[in-house]
Amino acid sequence: MVKYAIVFGGVSFEHEISIVSAIALKDVLKYELDFIFIDTNRDFYHIDVKDMKSKYFSSGDYKKADKLNLKQGGFYKKAFMGEKKVEFDIVINLVHGGDGEDGKLAGIFEFFGVKFIGPRVEASVFSFNKLYTKLYAKEVGVKVVDYEVLRDRETSLKMDFPVIIKPSRLGSSIGVSIVRSKEELEYALDVAYEFDNEIVVEPFIEGVKEYNLAGGFGKDFIFSIVEEPQKSEFLDFEKKYMDFSRTEQVLKADIDESLKLKMQEEFKKIYANLFKGAIIRCDFFVIDGEVYLNEINPIPGSYANYLFEDFNKVVDEVSSNLPRARVINIEYSYINSIVKAKGK
Amino acid sequence: MVKYAIVFGGVSFEHEISIVSAIALKDVLKYELDFIFIDTNRDFYHIDVKDMKSKYFSSGDYKKADKLNLKQGGFYKKAFMGEKKVEFDIVINLVHGGDGEDGKLAGIFEFFGVKFIGPRVEASVFSFNKLYTKLYAKEVGVKVVDYEVLRDRETSLKMDFPVIIKPSRLGSSIGVSIVRSKEELEYALDVAYEFDNEIVVEPFIEGVKEYNLAGGFGKDFIFSIVEEPQKSEFLDFEKKYMDFSRTEQVLKADIDESLKLKMQEEFKKIYANLFKGAIIRCDFFVIDGEVYLNEINPIPGSYANYLFEDFNKVVDEVSSNLPRARVINIEYSYINSIVKAKGK
Numbered sequence: 001m002v003k004y005a006i007v008f009g010g011v012s013f014e015h016e017i018s019i020v021s022a023i024a025l026k027d028v029l030k031y032e033l034d035f036i037f038i039d040t041n042r043d044f045y046h047i048d049v050k051d052m053k054s055k056y057f058s059s060g061d062y063k064k065a066d067k068l069n070l071k072q073g074g075f076y077k078k079a080f081m082g083e084k085k086v087e088f089d090i091v092i093n094l095v096h097g098g099d100g101e102d103g104k105l106a107g108i109f110e111f112f113g114v115k116f117i118g119p120r121v122e123a124s125v126f127s128f129n130k131l132y133t134k135l136y137a138k139e140v141g142v143k144v145v146d147y148e149v150l151r152d153r154e155t156s157l158k159m160d161f162p163v164i165i166k167p168s169r170l171g172s173s174i175g176v177s178i179v180r181s182k183e184e185l186e187y188a189l190d191v192a193y194e195f196d197n198e199i200v201v202e203p204f205i206e207g208v209k210e211y212n213l214a215g216g217f218g219k220d221f222i223f224s225i226v227e228e229p230q231k232s233e234f235l236d237f238e239k240k241y242m243d244f245s246r247t248e249q250v251l252k253a254d255i256d257e258s259l260k261l262k263m264q265e266e267f268k269k270i271y272a273n274l275f276k277g278a279i280i281r282c283d284f285f286v287i288d289g290e291v292y293l294n295e296i297n298p299i300p301g302s303y304a305n306y307l308f309e310d311f312n313k314v315v316d317e318v319s320s321n322l323p324r325a326r327v328i329n330i331e332y333s334y335i336n337s338i339v340k341a342k343g344k
Numbered sequence: 345m346v347k348y349a350i351v352f353g354g355v356s357f358e359h360e361i362s363i364v365s366a367i368a369l370k371d372v373l374k375y376e377l378d379f380i381f382i383d384t385n386r387d388f389y390h391i392d393v394k395d396m397k398s399k400y401f402s403s404g405d406y407k408k409a410d411k412l413n414l415k416q417g418g419f420y421k422k423a424f425m426g427e428k429k430v431e432f433d434i435v436i437n438l439v440h441g442g443d444g445e446d447g448k449l450a451g452i453f454e455f456f457g458v459k460f461i462g463p464r465v466e467a468s469v470f471s472f473n474k475l476y477t478k479l480y481a482k483e484v485g486v487k488v489v490d491y492e493v494l495r496d497r498e499t500s501l502k503m504d505f506p507v508i509i510k511p512s513r514l515g516s517s518i519g520v521s522i523v524r525s526k527e528e529l530e531y532a533l534d535v536a537y538e539f540d541n542e543i544v545v546e547p548f549i550e551g552v553k554e555y556n557l558a559g560g561f562g563k564d565f566i567f568s569i570v571e572e573p574q575k576s577e578f579l580d581f582e583k584k585y586m587d588f589s590r591t592e593q594v595l596k597a598d599i600d601e602s603l604k605l606k607m608q609e610e611f612k613k614i615y616a617n618l619f620k621g622a623i624i625r626c627d628f629f630v631i632d633g634e635v636y637l638n639e640i641n642p643i644p645g646s647y648a649n650y651l652f653e654d655f656n657k658v659v660d661e662v663s664s665n666l667p668r669a670r671v672i673n674i675e676y677s678y679i680n681s682i683v684k685a686k687g688k
Contacts, residue, residue, distance in 0.1 A: 015674045040674045042416055042455060055683050058676035069415060072386055098672065099455065103465040107451030111386060111443065121447040122476070125469040132466070135479045151617060195670075198617070273495060273542070326539075328442065330359045330384045332402035339399050 005034035005088040014097035024302040044068035093118030119298035127296035150199040162204040167196035214281040214304040218317025224307035228253035349378035349432040358441035368646040388412035437462030463622040463642035471640040494543040506548040511540035558625040558648040562661025568651035572597035
């Protein structure tokens with residue numbers, strides 16, 4: 001049986017969400033699990049399953065756990081004689097936001113030869129940054145809503161109100177505002193610029209239909225049910241946050257089969273060349289019967305497990321089809337030929 | 345005086361180029377230097393300056409050097425009592441191609457809190473992948489030549505011959521071919537698919553003018569001279585490779601001031617929001633007086649030092665203006681409020 005290590009925490013505005021997310025997955029996953037926590041100093045700790053309670057982290061008690069070092073091949077802890085490897089097969093990257101979704105951990109796991117479920121470096125960059133998500137979606141033929149980009153405290157906008165203002169590189173609706181007039185704009189931008197120096201502005205479409213579809217790729221695509229998220233105006237941080245501790249199935253969106261299939265087609269275009277190895281959630285808008293990509297969440301809260309019929313099977317299938325690194329043979333043929341030519 | 349550590353090698357088709365590049369920079373840089381080699385197992389070695397000769401690496405002698413571990417804050421080696429930190433201020437990322445230019449090392453240095461000169465994660469992804477370079481260039485208003493993308497052994501092409509075929513994710517012209525007929529296409533694609541499953545195809549423009557401009561950002565933009573690279577048909581791997589050991593100034597391209605300024609403007613658009621902290625080289629085409637971006641080289645061979653009037657000053661200025669990570673305060677306020685609400 002495959003043994004997984006859930007890596008969570010990280011230096012991110014979603015650090016706490018990640019903890020809650022990991023606690024939720026502990027009960028959902030029917031595998032033997034290791035837990036590796038990244039604290040706010042970016043030190044790694046090996047957490048005992050019995051300590052997987054939110055207070056253990058907020059209180060600082062986690063510092064009593066074993067510290068880990070990352071080396072070629074995996075995580076190591078100090079032992080009586082030298083060091084001991086933490087034995088697991090595959091990491092599940094559950095670090096939401098910075099570190100986990102911005103490509104840092106992907107780069108680290110690839111470099112150190114740690115197999116993992118989660119977005120790779122390129123996939124991270126295109127999903128973490130909302131502007132880049134749009135460039136990518138357009139390239140693969142998926143519609144996105146119009147947008148304008150503001151940078152470096154710039155505040156002049158061409159677009160008509162109402163608009164929705166989003167820091168480019170954050171998830172979970174942090175720093176997001178709906179702005180209905182020029183008067184509200186300045187404050188909303190101030191808030192957004194707190195989180196990023198790049199802001200994506202979109203027209204705010206009153207009452208737009210929003211649907212979430214999660215999925216992965218194993219032998220073939222595996223899709224979740226389509227969910228219609230509950231929202232007041234839009235999901236703010238606290239609402240989304242509470243959502244992450246959900247472990248129960250939610251109700252399917254009341255949509256017809258053709259719309260569901262259309263969303264699955266758009267999901268496939270997004271996922272195909274970039275997201276192998278990851279379980280992602282695409283958030284779509286439906287406007288006049290057309291499907292638009294809103295956001296890609298490459299590490300959704302608790303991996304959106306509650307949207308899948310059999311989440312353990314999804315993890316199984318994705319982990320048996322992880323992307324492989326290309327083998328690069330380095331034989332020093334160029335250097336040898338130079339050395340030879342120089343006669344030394 | 346700032347102390348630099350040059351990190352070179354890495355698992356990449358350009359591993360050997362990186363070694364030659366590091367040896368060349370040893371003599372160019374007037375700073376106290378440390379050398380950290382990444383071997384083909386991705387182990388780190390602390391190389392003595394006196395051993396910086398290509399044969400030391402090709403022969404495997406480097407394995408006698410001290411092995412290093414990467415931990416929060418930097419590189420450590422075993423010492424009599426515990427471990428000892430390798431003391432330097434800033435890394436110069438000199439790993440060409442995979443590992444160095446694909447975002448892995450950028451993610452690693454950012455995660456482990458190591459200051460470095462080189463492209464950040466997003467910048468790496470957009471420069472390493474030739475398709476993504478085009479998406480980015482178009483977004484910032486820089487012209488690129490037309491292209492088609494082939495994937496997964498696909499061979500049918502819409503474009504007319506002659507074309508140039510490039511694996512998406514490699515530098516130094518590896519796997520690149522000019523194809524003049526349908527008969528040549530299959531073989532050229534076979535070669536390219538050896539290196540990547542994504543191929544970018546462009547029209548091959550006979551006799552197109554090509555110019556290189558390197559630069560960085562310190563207090564303001566610092567530009568190199570504009571170089572017109574010597575080429576037979578295009579620079580192949582061996583020619584580019586030999587180029588990397590150059591340490592002397594080359595001759596300026598014979599172009600008028602207005603074209604030079606135009607290239608500098610295009611360089612600024614490319615560099616501005618993405619490449620802070622890096623010294624990059626943009627390779628441009630000039631067609632009918634218009635400037636087109638061909639490629640971005642985010643870690644050019646020997647940092648293209650020979651194109652700058654005073655390369656040490658460039659390094660100085662870029663390193664005194666490295667991008668800073670946003671401070672993220674994690675105060676466990678959400679978890680604390682939940683714990684409180686639950687009364688435990």
